Amino acid sequence: MITSEDFSHKNQWDVALNIHELNETGSQEFKSAKYLSSVLKSRGFKVTEKYAGIPTAFRAEKAVGQGGPTIAFLAEYDALPGIGHACGHNLIAASALFSAIKSAEKVHNARIVVIGTPDEEGSGEYSGSKILMANRGFFDDVDIVLGSHPGDSWDVGRQSLAVQDFEVTFTGTASHEAADPDKGRSALDAAILTYTGVNMMRQHVRRDLNVVIHGIIKEGGTASNVTPEKAVLVYGIRSSDIKYHGELVRRFSKIAEGCASATDTSCKIREIGPLFTTTKINPALSNFIRDRLVGRGAKCPSLEETFSKQPGGSTDFANISQIKPALELDFQIADEGTPWHSHVSLEAAKSIKAKKALDLVIEVLSDTAKKFAEDESFREKIRHDFLTNSLS
Numbered sequence: 001m002i003t004s005e006d007f008s009h010k011n012q013w014d015v016a017l018n019i020h021e022l023n024e025t026g027s028q029e030f031k032s033a034k035y036l037s038s039v040l041k042s043r044g045f046k047v048t049e050k051y052a053g054i055p056t057a058f059r060a061e062k063a064v065g066q067g068g069p070t071i072a073f074l075a076e077y078d079a080l081p082g083i084g085h086a087c088g089h090n091l092i093a094a095s096a097l098f099s100a101i102k103s104a105e106k107v108h109n110a111r112i113v114v115i116g117t118p119d120e121e122g123s124g125e126y127s128g129s130k131i132l133m134a135n136r137g138f139f140d141d142v143d144i145v146l147g148s149h150p151g152d153s154w155d156v157g158r159q160s161l162a163v164q165d166f167e168v169t170f171t172g173t174a175s176h177e178a179a180d181p182d183k184g185r186s187a188l189d190a191a192i193l194t195y196t197g198v199n200m201m202r203q204h205v206r207r208d209l210n211v212v213i214h215g216i217i218k219e220g221g222t223a224s225n226v227t228p229e230k231a232v233l234v235y236g237i238r239s240s241d242i243k244y245h246g247e248l249v250r251r252f253s254k255i256a257e258g259c260a261s262a263t264d265t266s267c268k269i270r271e272i273g274p275l276f277t278t279t280k281i282n283p284a285l286s287n288f289i290r291d292r293l294v295g296r297g298a299k300c301p302s303l304e305e306t307f308s309k310q311p312g313g314s315t316d317f318a319n320i321s322q323i324k325p326a327l328e329l330d331f332q333i334a335d336e337g338t339p340w341h342s343h344v345s346l347e348a349a350k351s352i353k354a355k356k357a358l359d360l361v362i363e364v365l366s367d368t369a370k371k372f373a374e375d376e377s378f379r380e381k382i383r384h385d386f387l388t389n390s391l392s
């Protein structure tokens with residue numbers, strides 16, 4: 001009898017819908033991690049929970065035959081605070097699981113791995129968990145990393161922006177705003193000046209390096225008759241060039257410190273989470289996957305066409321591409337131009353279009369795993385491109 005506990009009967013679409021419904025935000029994906037682990041266990045994978053010391057991470061693996069390379073699929077399953085699975089990470093989870101399950105059926109000699117990587121969106125304590133894992137050597141035994149991400153187009157090598165988030169806390173002096181204004185020093189004034197200063201800086205940056213700077217005022221005081229003694233800004237600074245990104249961060253810090261000085265307050269700048277790098281593209285891997293997609297009817301542009309598009313997002317998958325041959329396949333689940341992190345993408349992540357695209361992604365990624373496991377010259381080409389190409 002099939003009960004709700006019989007996970008071996010769950011298919012990719014069950015998983016996608018279940019994770020969509022669980023709707024757990026970054027670093028809080030306890031039920032999602034448990035559910036995904038159960039599905040993998042039911043298919044004969046050996047699961048390590050709390051992988052790398054991260055409570056909602058896991059690693060599952062299955063050895064097929066003797067020896068062979070280690071092929072890792074990365075699962076994400078964090079939702080966005082407030083809106084839910086509007087980035088479609090429920091589909092990434094389903095794709096990683098079933099690409100691995102299919103791969104284990106297709107290969108003769110390989111170790112097939114799924115790594116559950118929480119908090120890609122950076123909303124919790126383990127923000128950018130892939131980077132935390134990589135820094136502690138948890139990708140060292142892996143030969144290739146495959147992932148996927150839903151969006152409004154097919155792409156096999158989209159560049160991503162380096163990003164670092166910052167929290168800037170200004171500290172002033174509280175005082176009665178009518179009786180003792182001379183004794184007060186406003187942290188809010190420092191925050192507003194900084195916000196304005198950063199707006200001015202935007203005019204004087206390189207246009208060709210996709211600079212994006214976005215910020216909010218998170219705290220700006222508690223009562224209008226008390227000088228705000230604490231104000232907090234949160235910013236994200238992005239660029240498609242990692243060196244230039246460092247230059248932007250230096251200028252940003254100077255603005256905040258200068259504005260604190262100008263208002264007789266002090267400021268502390270804290271990095272939120274790790275630095276997400278740009279993506280290192282692997283043409284051999286991209287071209288193989290693109291051929292398979294096109295052969296099955298997907299409208300996937302060439303690598304050159306993809307490169308002519310302006311990069312928009314950032315991901316901790318990029319950091320993995322810098323240390324191992326890796327590809328995150330972008331798959332289309334919504335019309336081109338659909339805004340992401342929106343109510344439209346939230347619905348798209350459980351649509352029929354997503355269901356069809358997911359099936360195709362699983363076919364193509366498991367074919368790629370098979371090719372990698374069995375064709376030494378393919379492995380060599382990928383290794384060569386990883387060591388030599390400069391598309392990063």
Ligand SMILES: [Zn+2]
Nearest residue numbers: 087089120149
């Ligand atoms: Zn995403």
Ligand SMILES: [Zn+2]
Nearest residue numbers: 086087121341
């Ligand atoms: Zn997102």
